[in-house]
Amino acid sequence: MSNGRLSDNAITVAESRYFMDGEDWESCAQRVGSVVAAAENSHVMKYAPKFSEMIYNLDFLPGGRILRNAGRQRGSMFNCYHLPMGDSREEIGQFYKDSLILWG
Known part of the structure; x- marks a missing residue:
């Protein structure tokens, strides 16, 4: 180079x-x-x-x-994610699960 x-x-x-x-x-x-x-x-x-x-x-x-x-x-190359979060317990739990997978 x-x-x-x-x-x-x-x-x-x-x-x-x-x-x-x-x-x-x-x-x-x-x-x-x-x-x-x-x-x-x-x-x-x-x-x-x-x-x-x-x-x-x-x-x-x-x-x-x-x-x-x-x-x-480990580590992400992205600065921003969009994760939907609904109002039910299941949807909130799914949001936390998805967040942990992305950032864990």
Whole structure:
């Protein structure tokens, strides 16, 4: 990859919030690019390097939740969910169940 240059301050923030253990900016970009490309099913190998390079070069920068959680076992890449909640005990219980599954 060519020129992904983060400032010293950005590296400090990324190390404390987004990088996995032993990761640097290049490997973070590769991890996130590969996970995002996985949505393309049959074209993963085509898009993973392109996405990774765009992230590394700062041409496109996903949100912090995506940088942190892409490729992790736990943690969501989404900032917002809509869960319906009705008035009955069963519907309220289902709401709590769905919430626990999403955030648990």
